[in-house]
Structure formats: structure tokens, C-alpha cells
Amino acid sequence: MSSLQSALAGLLDGLPPGRATQAVDRLIATYRGRTPSSTPILRDRSDVAAYAAYRMPATHAAVGAALAEFRARAGEWAPASHLDVGGGTGAAIWAVADAWEEGTHTSTVLDWSDAALSLGRELAAESEHAAVRDARWQKTPLGAGARLPEADLVTLSYVIGELTAADRDAVVAEAARAARGAVLVVEPGTPDGYARVLAARERLVADGFHVLAPCPHDGTCPVQAPDWCHFAARVARTSLHRQVKGGSLPYEDEKFSYVAAARFPAAQAGAPDRVVRHPQIRKGQVLIDLCTVEDGLRRDTVTKRQGPLYRAARDVAWGDAWPPPPAEPE
Numbered sequence: 001m002s003s004l005q006s007a008l009a010g011l012l013d014g015l016p017p018g019r020a021t022q023a024v025d026r027l028i029a030t031y032r033g034r035t036p037s038s039t040p041i042l043r044d045r046s047d048v049a050a051y052a053a054y055r056m057p058a059t060h061a062a063v064g065a066a067l068a069e070f071r072a073r074a075g076e077w078a079p080a081s082h083l084d085v086g087g088g089t090g091a092a093i094w095a096v097a098d099a100w101e102e103g104t105h106t107s108t109v110l111d112w113s114d115a116a117l118s119l120g121r122e123l124a125a126e127s128e129h130a131a132v133r134d135a136r137w138q139k140t141p142l143g144a145g146a147r148l149p150e151a152d153l154v155t156l157s158y159v160i161g162e163l164t165a166a167d168r169d170a171v172v173a174e175a176a177r178a179a180r181g182a183v184l185v186v187e188p189g190t191p192d193g194y195a196r197v198l199a200a201r202e203r204l205v206a207d208g209f210h211v212l213a214p215c216p217h218d219g220t221c222p223v224q225a226p227d228w229c230h231f232a233a234r235v236a237r238t239s240l241h242r243q244v245k246g247g248s249l250p251y252e253d254e255k256f257s258y259v260a261a262a263r264f265p266a267a268q269a270g271a272p273d274r275v276v277r278h279p280q281i282r283k284g285q286v287l288i289d290l291c292t293v294e295d296g297l298r299r300d301t302v303t304k305r306q307g308p309l310y311r312a313a314r315d316v317a318w319g320d321a322w323p324p325p326p327a328e329p330e
Contacts, residue, residue, distance in 0.1 A: 003129070004056065004091075007126040008052060048116050052123065056089060057235050058235050059092065060092075062254050063096075063186055064098060065319070066184055069213035070184065073213055074182070074266070079100065079152035079153035079181060081105060081108075082096050082151055083108050083151035083153070083178065083179075085171065086110065086112075086160075088111055088116045090109050090132070101129070106136070107131050108137075108151070109138070110138050111139065112140060118137075143166075145170070148177075150180055151180065152181040153179070153183075154175045155183075157185075159171075160185065160200065161193060168196065173203060176203060176209065181264070182261065188255065190228070191225065194230060200259060201259040204259065204261040210263070211260070212260050213259075214259070214274050215291065216272060217293045223297065229257060230256060232319070234252075234253055237249065237252060273292045273321070273322045274290065274291045275321075275322050276290065276297070276319075279316055279317070281314060285302065288300045290322055312324045
């Protein structure tokens with residue numbers, strides 16, 4: 001992420017702090033999923049600068065965390081081409097380049113905001129990754145009737161919440177058609193964001209995709225309203241980030257919901273269960289809430305008498321696979 005931080009440094013130079021704060025306040029309301037629209041939310045340079053400072057580090061972290069889980073199940077598969085739909089200033093192309101550093105893929109960002117595409121291109125020119133520097137940036141209206149170019153990997157990160165319900169369904173369906181290999185959908189980790197991810201998951205499964213992450217199965221999701229499935233990615237706050245968002249902590253946790261689905265099954269049989277809440281550590285035991293293949297949602301209690309499994313349970317984190325893989329022989 002250091003390359004992205006370097007690119008973002010100095011972004012708000014010359015922009016009055018009050019103007020940035022106003023833009024951020026409006027963006028916060030939008031990204032909480034309350035203002036679907038048929039027009040771009042990034043209207044001018046100040047909006048885009050505030051967006052990049054406020055959202056790019058968090059979006060990069062969330063997409064990166066989701067891709068890490070996807071890669072753990074995708075085996076040796078790697079995209080030769082990546083399409084970022086509604087990508088704004090391009091945080092997802094940085095995350096994809098980080099995930100496949102050894103790769104030689106190409107990336108294309110589609111968005112309906114000229115200002116976002118322009119700034120994204122400027123930031124990308126400073127990247128250490130050729131796939132980011134050489135990315136294509138195309139202005140494209142999003143919604144019903146949009147025709148997406150085919151790509152091995154299609155990402156939709158923090159975008160479908162900006163769309164009306166009809167446009168949202170159409171864009172997810174078109175992303176499924178365009179994806180030769182896999183689709184990743186990331187939304188805010190709120191009940192509304194999860195509902196959108198769940199609808200996208202259902203569409204992808206209906207179109208023949210296999211869910212590789214975070215779910216251990218393709219069946220009906222056991223997490224239903226008013227509950228919601230979400231995870232967290234820790235984001236290191238730069239001085240720029242603190243300036244725009246306020247707060248004194250050196251980090252924040254980005255809550256997100258996601259689904260990563262592929263036209264191919266997982267590389268290894270027998271998907272592990274997924275930890276869907278912070279484990280509760282008690283005296284001599286750990287309580288772990290899991291999404292499982294056979295039992296849906298289930299709570300496991302791991303006690304001290306279980307030795308190595310207990311030690312692993314004390315270290316397991318929200319979002320991890322469970323049980324841990326067996327240790328490699330020394």
C-alpha cells in the first residue's frame with residue numbers, strides 16, 4: 001500500500017479544509033447506501049480529491065482482503081485481464097496488482113465521472129506496478145443497457161449501492177456475462193450493503209458461478225436479516241487520511257461485505273468453515289461462530305483440553321477459515 005499512499009500524498013494541497021470536509025460528509029452518506037442515483041456522485045475535482053483521500057485507502061484494504069481469501073481458494077488461477085466497473089479513481093486496480101504482483105495482467109477502469117477518471121489516471125502514473133501505470137480509463141454510463149467488455153476478472157467495489165435497484169440488477173447480470181473467470185463484489189459492511197451483496201451472490205450462483213469466498217458453499221446463505229455477514233480490514237491512517245476524516249487513532253477498521261465467485265470450482269475439495277464473528281475468549285475455552293457447509297451457522301467451543309486446536313483457536317480471527325490447515329512437517 002505504500003505506493004498508493006505516496007501517490008495520495010499532497011492530494012489536498014490547495015483545497016480549503018472546509019470544502020474537503022463538506023465533500024467527505026456527503027460521500028459518507030452515499031457510501032452508507034442511502035442515496036442511490038442515476039448520476040455520478042463525484043461531480044468535480046474537489047469531490048474526487050476528497051473521495052480519493054477518504055475512500056481509496058479503505059477500498060484498497062477491503063478489496064485486498066477479499067482477494068486474499070479468493071486466492072486461497074482459487075489455486076494457481078490468475079487473471080490476464082481485469083475490468084473494474086464503476087472504479088472511480090481506481091483503488092481496485094491497485095489491490096489487484098498487489099494480489100498478483102508476479103502477473104502481467106491488464107486493467108481497465110470504467111466510470112461515468114470524467115473527474116474521477118482523470119485523477120485516477122494521475123495517481124496511477126506514480127504506481128510501481130506496470131498494470132496500474134498502463135491501465136485504461138474509459139468513461140462509460142452504468143446501468144441498464146450498459147455493455148461491458150469481457151475480462152478474466154471483473155470487480156465491482158462500492159459501486160452498486162450508487163445505482164437504482166433496476167440498474168443494479170442489470171449491472172451485476174452484465175458483469176456475470178462479461179467475466180470469463182471470476183467476479184468480485186464488495187460493498188459497505190452494513191445491513192443494506194450486505195443485502196446488495198446477497199442479491200449479487202444469488203445472481204452469480206444462478207448464472208453458474210461457484211462461490212469461492214467468503215462462503216464455504218454455494219447454497220442459500222444462512223445469514224438473513226436482521227443479521228448480516230460482514231468482515232473488517234484494518235487501514236493505516238496517513239496524516240492525509242486523518243486530516244480529511246478526523247480522529248486520532250493511527251488506524252481504523254473498514255467494515256465490508258463481499259462475494260467472490262468464479263466459473264471454476266475451488267482448487268481444493270472440502271471448503272473450510274468461515275469464522276463470522278470475533279471469537280470470544282473465555283477462561284479455558286474459545287467460542288467460535290462459524291458459517292459451515294453442513295450446519296449453516298454454528299457455534300463451536302474449543303477447550304484447553306484440545307491442546308493444539310485450542311492454541312489455534314486463541315489466534316484465529318474474524319474472517320479466517322476454520323479449522324486451520326495442518327502444520328507443515330519440519
